[in-house]
Amino acid sequence: MGTAVRVAVIGAGSAVFSLGLVKDICLTESLAGSQVSFMDINQERLEMIHKLAQRYARELGADLRFESTLNRRVAMQDADFVINTASVVGHHDSIAVKEVAEKHGYYYGRVDTGLYNLANMLFMMDVARDMEQICPNAWLIQSGNPVFEGSTLMTRETGLKVCGLCHGHYGYRDICDMIGIDWQKVTWQAPGLNHNIWLTHFFYEGKDAYPLIDEWIKSKGEEYWNTNVATRPLPDYRQGQWTPELERAWEIDLSRAAVHQYRMFGLMPIGDTPRGGGWWYHTGLAARKYWYGEPYGGQDTELSWPLYVENLERRIADIARLAQDPQASITKALGASKTREQQVPIIDGLVNDHEGQFQVNVPNHGALEGVADDVVVEVPALVNKKGIQPIHVGALPPKIMLEKILPNVLHMERELLALKTGDRSILLWHVLDTHPTQSYDQAVAVLEDTLAWPGNREMNEHFKWPANWR
């Protein structure tokens, strides 16, 4: 009837993610008998997750086994799937690094040293190398950032089957909500690179729904931009809807920035895409509020990021309380419906041939025209017993390719080259290329200070100046 699998979760201390995964597995009957091995370096958190998972499965009567370990190689033993959701850069670390950048004149840490990506990619490669030894035939489901760069690196450097996942593409649903149509009646497509995807197809009940976006912009845009105040994060939290939907909280899907990108590039940017978009949206809090709306100015501002981290911590505190209360109903607290995350449905598709379409990050192999075969693209794929087979989506408009996709590919290639060679001058080039950088000396100083920050010791050792540098 179904297939029992063995799943290792690296970075399982990420409570919201892990419990979402537990829910989805518990609610997928065809995975009965499966085993989940949680791994994290935070023992306390790990035990908490382990116990909650057991209680949840018991309450639902689900036939699942759970393990936990501090040793990632132990978790990988006999794994069919390894889900890597870990980040070696914590939320508080990232705030500390922002402060270093701010001292050098960068608004809220907006300087591209690449170190967040690079540190995580070094870690991803460690995980991947372990998998090559321990479970070379397992699928690696990369669920932590940087999905694009990391998945490209791992598929190039190893023989592993890698699939990167993100949930940013669900942003199309927020657009549906905004323009007043039911997303369940919508068909859509938004290919590109992770965090850089563009709505090529958008049909409502079979008809092109782009005119509905245009109509919204024309008739409601100005009023919305002038009066809307984002309110979701706290209410969402209070309602206990703590599936990982905090991203939706900032209401940027039809912000001035998103609509401006639609005008500049010709298609709607989806999910995390409008969040970047161009340096000019991010010159300061006032600009951010103008482009992304009141009161937070979107994600990644000094107002919203601490709130995001705080909300995460409150969720974790909630979970901890739940874990400490032996009388509490976990089912009641977590709900008994599946999340919208794709990990478990993809596993189910692969092992049980329960075919579905998913938005995945896999090597291109021609799916998105104009991108090299060995670059990981975000495209829809058909998932079934045959594997994860990307769907050929054709080409994005040339303007998007030349202004958004291909520059992003080059950026990725430079990061991979930097990682491989340990050449510090490539990091410097990215800092110089950071638009707000005002002088060469500023670039050198912010890079050196960021590398000197204690949390970056490993990076500081990895990256050296070229031999002829003075």
Place this chain on the structure above:
Amino acid sequence: MGTAVRVAVIGAGSAVFSLGLVKDICLTESLAGSQVSFMDINQERLEMIHKLAQRYARELGADLRFESTLNRRVAMQDADFVINTASVVGHHDSIAVKEVAEKHGYYYGRVDTGLYNLANMLFMMDVARDMEQICPNAWLIQSGNPVFEGSTLMTRETGLKVCGLCHGHYGYRDICDMIGIDWQKVTWQAPGLNHNIWLTHFFYEGKDAYPLIDEWIKSKGEEYWNTNVATRPLPDYRQGQWTPELERAWEIDLSRAAVHQYRMFGLMPIGDTPRGGGWWYHTGLAARKYWYGEPYGGQDTELSWPLYVENLERRIADIARLAQDPQASITKALGASKTREQQVPIIDGLVNDHEGQFQVNVPNHGALEGVADDVVVEVPALVNKKGIQPIHVGALPPKIMLEKILPNVLHMERELLALKTGDRSILLWHVLDTHPTQSYDQAVAVLEDTLAWPGNREMNEHFKWPANWR
């Protein structure tokens, strides 16, 4: 013994270029009997060139015929070669446009509206379309800027044989002079894109000469950068050495900027290459002087550019005086040795099988690895009766590809897309991408004001905002 050809020169009013060409043809016996048709829109200048050419040939006893016409299609009649050296943007125009940019806060016009390139490319395509009708089998020798973008465009859009030429690569000789070796004993290679070429091979008497550069930097660099004052332009001019070598005047070949680029990217940048290099060399006159040396801060500053234009005008005045003096010896004034320009030797190679190696700009077709076949690259080529055959130079180092070559290719592709679609938002994207741009509003304002400048009327009509732009 030789082959008589018919050469059309578009933009022949460029006196220095045209008289250099006349010298070279007169001094190439195997082209005896050839005919040169000068075309320009400046009748007075055209007649002057025509007469000087006739007198020069007569003095040398060269068997050549000359014509002049205001009609480019007449000049092309029966042409074997069309040399396009024209620019539709004059030196004074470019100063006026710089002033518009300066009003918006850009140092000496350093804002990338692309309009100089775009206007010249529209013109190049007019010339190319005429050639397709009148002399479709002729070689088009593109000698005016933008060589890279324009040659790529014309080879894609027409069936013409196009070869772009520049003399920037001779910068390797200035490096030889600086480090005290005889360039005639040097073998070298510097492929890339026009104005973006990198010294991959550099041998002196058969031995790697890079260590000599390193030694110069180590032992003499600091002193040179701290004390050198560029002096060449006026002496060069006074000595009547008015072959087109003014580019050498600014002594930037081993400037701090050039050496810094060598450190950042791993190979020496040659000729016009160090002139760009990165926004941080160009933040103002003080930065320019630091990176490119005293007293001018290299080319393209408020000190050097007017001097360059003034020197050109003085040369032209000299030429006019020469033309008006029926007793003067043209041979004595112009000299009787060949210039270092490649146009005539290439013609001679093609028609007389006098084989030679030249630095050309032709569609890549695999010569430079990692660049698409239909992009024009600057590479050495063997020229003989078989044609202009680029030499496979292998790959440039990955850092140069990812930081210098491929971003330049994307920039070219965006310019070509802008030209084709007339999409003004692509121009805006380049202005936003101009590093010193401080805000979105500044970008829009400088673009609109530059387009509104009377000399840009055609461009202002060509470029429209996308349909959904407000």
